[in-house]
Each structure stands twice: as C-alpha cells, then as structure tokens.
Amino acid sequence: MDTLEKKYGIFTAIAMVVGVVIGSGVFFKADDVLTLTNGNLILALLAWIIGAFAMIFGSLVFAEYAQRIEKSNGIVDYSEEAYGERFGYLVGWFKGTLYYSPLSAILAWVSALYTVVLLGGETPDNSVMTWTLAVVYMGLGYLLNYYAPILSGRFQVATTVIKLIPLILIAVVGAATGLSNGVLVENFTAAAASVGGNGGTLASAVVATAFAYEGWIVATTINSEIKDSKKNLPRALTAGAFIVFVVYVIYFLGIAGVIPTAEIVSLGNGAVDKASNSLFGSSAAVILIAFVVVSCLGTLNGLVVSNIRMPYSLAVRNQGPFPKLLSKVNEKTTMPPGASIYAAIISYIYLLIWYGSLNNWFGQYIGLDEIPIVLIYGLYIFLYIWYMKNFDDLNFWKRYCIPVFAILGSAIILYGGITNPSIGIYLGISLLVLLVGLVFYRK
Secondary structure: OOOOOOOEOHHHHHHHHHHHHOOOHHHHOHHHHHHHOOOOHHHHHHHHHHHOHHHHHHHHHHHHHHHHOOOOOHHHHHHHHHHOHHHHHHHHHHHHHHHHHHHHHHHHHHHHHHHHHHOOOOOHHHOHHHHHHHHHHHHHHHHHHHHOHHHHHHHHHHHHHHHHHHHHHHHHHHHHHHHHHOHHHHHHHHHHHHHHHOHHHHHHHHHHHHHHOOOHHHHHHHHHHEOOHHHHHHHHHHHHHHHHHHHHHHHHHHHHOOOOHHHHHHHHHHHHHHHHHHHHOOOHHHHHHHHHHHHHHHHHHHHHHHHHHHHHHHHOOOOOOOHHHHOOOEOOOOEOHHHHHHHHHHHHHHHHHHHHHHOOOOOOOOOOOOOOHHHHHHHHHHHHHHHHHHOOOOOHHHHHHHHHHHHHHHHHHHHHHHOOOOHHHHHHHHHHHHHHHHHOOOO
C-alpha cells in the first residue's frame, strides 16, 4: 500500500488554511502596524487590506489549479504540470527542507514559550523548561499525526475554532465599545487629519501585514487525502483566505475601539493585554495566554501534517532520498512511517539550529522563517504567469485580473524579503539547499 486514503473533509481543509496562518503573531500585531504608520488608523487599516493581496488572490489562483490537477501534493503537482518534473521536484524539496520544517521548529518553541509564561516561569524564551517542552511538543505532534491522522484533523479543526473565539470576542465587543464610547470615532478622526503626512510609512506596514498572512498554501499538501478534492480544496482555499482576512481586520478594529492609537503604539505588545482587561476583567490576560498556547499548537499541528506529506509526495515519484522507504504506507495507520520519521528528524535538526541561533552559535541571528521567503514567492509568480498563459478558457477577470493582483501581493512580500539586511546569507542558504536537492533527483 503506497497511497494515502481520502480521510479529510472540507472543514479540516479550511482549518489547515486558517489554523496555520493564525498563530501567535495576530494577537500582538496591531501595535507593530500602527507603529509603522505613525499611529494612523486609516493607513494601518489600509496596510492590512493591501497586505492580504498575496493570500486572497493567491488562494484564488491555486483554487483554480486545484480544480484541474490532483495527484499527491498540490504545490508540487502544479509546479510539475507547469514547468516539468525537475522544477516540481525542486519546489517540493525546497518547501519540505527549508519552509515547513523550520517553521515547525519555531512553532514548537513558541508554543513552549507561552506555556511557560502561562505557568509563571521566568525568562521563558531561552529557559531549560522551554526547550524541553519544545522537544516534547514536536514529538507529540508527529506521534499524533502518524498514529491518529483523523484525530489530528479533528484537533486542527478544534484548535482553529478555539483560537477564533478570543479574536472574534475582542473584535465584536471592542468595536461595539469603541462606537459607544467614541474611542473608535476619535481614532478615525485623528487619522483622517494626519493621513497626508504619513504616507511614506505605508509600504513598511504593508510588508509587516503580508508576513502575518503567510501560511495559507499548506492546505494543498493534503489534496490527495481530501474527499472530493477538486471541489473541496478550492472551496477551502477561498473560504479560509477570506476568513483570515476578515478576522484580522475586525480584530484590529476591536483593539482600536478600546485604546487610543497613540497608547497602542506606546504599549507595544502589552496593548492586547490592556484591551482584554478593559473588556473582560483582570483574569482575561491569563485566559488570553491559554488561547495563544492552543493557537500555536494548532499551527504546529498543521505544519507537521505538511512536513510528513512533502517527502512522501517526492518519494512516490521515485525522487528524493530513500524513495522506496519513504513512499511506504502502513495499512493500520494509513500513514507513511518512513516519511514521518524522516520529517521528524529534519524538524528536530531545525529546532537545534534555532536554539543555536538564539544562543549566538553562528555569530549572528538567523531567522529560519525568513530564509525561504524570496525564492518561495518568486516561485509563486512563475506559477501565476503560467496560469495566465495556459488557462485560456477563463474569463478576463479570472484569467488576468486575479493573478495580476496575486503577483502584486507576492511582489510586496518580495520587497520585504529583499530589504532584509541578511538577504545575501538567506539567498545563499536557499541556493545551497536547492543544489543539495539536485543530488537526489532522478530522471
């Protein structure tokens, strides 16, 4: 048995999109965006809208791909169809080796960090307890996904619903409070008076929001396991992207409805705690941290799902390291044991590298989540161009307008990646990973 059974419904697919995009960052992003727009609420709101272009229009493009192509892994399948087997293989190799796995290491650490905060631990970012918990969370994620993949899917749905609860509560109650006490109106009035003088900071704010929307593509890694995938995956990509966008915007307005924008900027990450306390009482901060832990664990679970599928999808094509071993599927668990162990080892290696980065092993900070950004979004642009050239049965809006907006969104993120001071090192690492991948390519 070398094929994965269809076991996931549309809600699991939607939860993959929403659950991976919404991690811990959204709870603490409002102040960053406002800071970059000099406290201007209108420009900050505009940044959230423009920043969503890459996710919303990119998901619409890949939804069209998903309706037409279904093999063993969405992004690999689409790349292979567009530019050939070698290109598809390199996309899968790069995604699996330098995208999903490093992110899973960071999410295991973040989940552990907030757990220690919840338990009242001191200096949690680099404590022994934090790193021990990170190792445990990573292991539990892989064990759950290998031995109980259906339960993993339900866990993904449950954590997605749970993480939306505080966001929606703060959004709705905060906005209503802001309208009744005049804070929201005052924030908009002050922003309208100063919008002309702050335009220069909008680009940086857009880049910040664009990174907050990252992760929507992971749902395509389970396309061969989604029931009626050619209908349900496009629906999940589209619905998930719009859910994330709406939640982010209304949550941002909810925070701005409780606290004046100048105070949000001055409070920094503490703004969300003050807003929660103002709306729901003194115990709200502790409850919010608990929600953040659940949110991060849900994101970690979604990434582990993708980690396992990527080497498997290459192995069934007789590509990558140990293809015969990694393509085997256990009949009892309906999961590939070799691919699961391989992915877990890679994730633990990245967890060690992340530890080294935070402890200055390499002489400078290495942002594992920032390394692949430029090549990944450059790749997406190639797929958007191929889409416009070849899907000639679509109307003008679908064939040209949607992918052009997706390209615009990708260009925004590319701009953010290129302006990173460490871009030379990150591009060098990315190219090295691709060269290593060619060693395992077979014609």
